[in-house]
Amino acid sequence: MIKRFLLLLVILIAGCAPKYPVTGPPKDPLPGTFFSSADESLSHKELASAMKGNDFILIGESHNNPCDHKVQAGIIEEMSRTGKSFALGLEMVSVDRQDILDRFNKGLIDVDNLREMLHWDESWGFDYELYRMIFETSRKYSVPVFALNVPREITRNISRHGMESLSFEEKTFLPENIIYPPHEQVEILERQFEFHQDMIQADEPYFQRFIAAQSVWDTKMASEAIRIHKDRQEPVVILSGTMHVKKGYGIEHRLRSLMPHARVTSIVPVRSLEMITSDNPYHFFCPPVRSGMRLGIVASEEDGQVMVTGVVKGSLAENAGLEKHDEIVKVDGKHISSMADLHHAAVNAAQGDREMVMEVLRNGRKEFINIRLMRAMPATQ
Incomplete structure (x- = not known):
C-alpha cells in the first residue's frame, strides 16, 4: 500500500x-538462511518448531523478489511436514475470488489455470510465476488457500475520493470495524509523505485518505484471518508485503486489536545482516533484486x-x-x-x-x- x-x-x-x-558480497549468508532477533542462525526445522503454538504466522515479502517466494514456499513445506494442519491466507487475492480458491483447494483447478481464473495479472500485477511454487507446495501438501483482501478498486477509490465515495456494494466488502495505525506508524508515514509531497502533488486530505485506505487493507486481512482461524480451528499463515508485517504494525496491530489473546509471530526478509532487529522475532536473508535501471x-x-x-x-x-x-x-x-x-x-x-x-x-x-x-x-x- x-x-x-x-x-x-x-x-x-x-x-x-x-x-x-x-549474489551478495562474501560476508552475506546463504539466501534463505533464518535468523532470530538475536542474530542467531536457525535451521528450517528449528524455525518450523518455533512456529508451533501460534495462531497466526506472518511472512513478509518483496513482491518482485523470487528468493522471498522460494523461502515462503519452503516454510510452508517444512510446516506441513510437521503434520500439524494450517491454512494459508494471501494478501494477493481479494475475497470476491474465494470461490476460485475453493475450487483450487478441491483439486478442480490446477496451478497452470489458476492465474487466468483469478485474473491475477489484472488484480495483482506481479508475475504469477514468482508465486507458482507457493501454489504448488500448497497443492502438494493439501494446505487450503484463502483470499484475505478487499478488491483493489475499493482502496483505490478511498485513496482518491474518500470512504464516502464507495457504493453500497463496495461497502459490503469493508471490515466491520476499521482499525487505524498506531501513533508511531502514523508519524513515520507523515515523514514519508512530507518528503514525497512535491513529487506526488498531494495534500493533507490525500494523506488522510491514504491512511484510511491502508487501514481498510490491513484490517480486512486481519479480520479474514481471524474468521478462517475460528472456522477451521487451526493456525493461519499469512503471506503479505513486508511493510504490512514489520515492527508489529500493519496486520499484527489489527490482529491484536480484534483478538487480544491471539498468539502471533512474524518472519520478515532482510537484505543484509545489519537489518536484523528486535522489532521482529524472526528474519530470513534474501539478497535484493538488482537492476540499476529505473523507468522513473x-x-x-x-x-x-x-x-x-x-x-x-x-x-x-x-x-x-x-x-x-x-x-x-x-x-x-x-x-x-x-x-x-x-x-x-x-x-x-x-x-x-x-x-x-x-x-x-x-x-x-x-x-x-x-x-x-x-x-x-x-x-x-
Missing part, C-alpha cells in the same frame, strides 16, 4: 522474472487513463523525453488503461531486451517515446 501511496512507477527492470542469479514515471490512473504527473530526474523516462502531463495511450501498440498495464508492458520489453515504444498524447498531439530497457545482470558483474 505504501508503494501505491507514492504513485511512483519505478519499475525494477526484470525484477518480476530475473533470469540471472543474484510518476503517474496517476483515472477512469482508464494513465497520466504522467512527474518524471524522476536522471531516469530512463526523462532521458527518453517523457514529460509531465503526457497521457500514456499505448505501449508497443497495446492500449494502456491502468498502472498494471504499464507495468506489464515494461517487464515484457525488458525480458525481450528491446525498446519500449510509448505512444502519448501531449497537448492534443500524438508523440512517440522510445525507451530502451535491458534485463538485470548479475550483481557480481
Whole structure:
C-alpha cells in the first residue's frame, strides 16, 4: 500500500522474472538462511518448531523478489511436514475470488489455470510465476488457500475520493470495524509523505485518505484471518508485503486489536545482516533484486487513463523525453488503461531486451517515446 501511496512507477527492470542469479558480497549468508532477533542462525526445522503454538504466522515479502517466494514456499513445506494442519491466507487475492480458491483447494483447478481464473495479472500485477511454487507446495501438501483482501478498486477509490465515495456494494466488502495505525506508524508515514509531497502533488486530505485506505487493507486481512482461524480451528499463515508485517504494525496491530489473546509471530526478509532487529522475532536473508535501471514515471490512473504527473530526474523516462502531463495511450501498440498495464508492458520489453515504444498524447498531439530497457545482470558483474 505504501508503494501505491507514492504513485511512483519505478519499475525494477526484470525484477518480476530475473533470469540471472543474484549474489551478495562474501560476508552475506546463504539466501534463505533464518535468523532470530538475536542474530542467531536457525535451521528450517528449528524455525518450523518455533512456529508451533501460534495462531497466526506472518511472512513478509518483496513482491518482485523470487528468493522471498522460494523461502515462503519452503516454510510452508517444512510446516506441513510437521503434520500439524494450517491454512494459508494471501494478501494477493481479494475475497470476491474465494470461490476460485475453493475450487483450487478441491483439486478442480490446477496451478497452470489458476492465474487466468483469478485474473491475477489484472488484480495483482506481479508475475504469477514468482508465486507458482507457493501454489504448488500448497497443492502438494493439501494446505487450503484463502483470499484475505478487499478488491483493489475499493482502496483505490478511498485513496482518491474518500470512504464516502464507495457504493453500497463496495461497502459490503469493508471490515466491520476499521482499525487505524498506531501513533508511531502514523508519524513515520507523515515523514514519508512530507518528503514525497512535491513529487506526488498531494495534500493533507490525500494523506488522510491514504491512511484510511491502508487501514481498510490491513484490517480486512486481519479480520479474514481471524474468521478462517475460528472456522477451521487451526493456525493461519499469512503471506503479505513486508511493510504490512514489520515492527508489529500493519496486520499484527489489527490482529491484536480484534483478538487480544491471539498468539502471533512474524518472519520478515532482510537484505543484509545489519537489518536484523528486535522489532521482529524472526528474519530470513534474501539478497535484493538488482537492476540499476529505473523507468522513473510518476503517474496517476483515472477512469482508464494513465497520466504522467512527474518524471524522476536522471531516469530512463526523462532521458527518453517523457514529460509531465503526457497521457500514456499505448505501449508497443497495446492500449494502456491502468498502472498494471504499464507495468506489464515494461517487464515484457525488458525480458525481450528491446525498446519500449510509448505512444502519448501531449497537448492534443500524438508523440512517440522510445525507451530502451535491458534485463538485470548479475550483481557480481
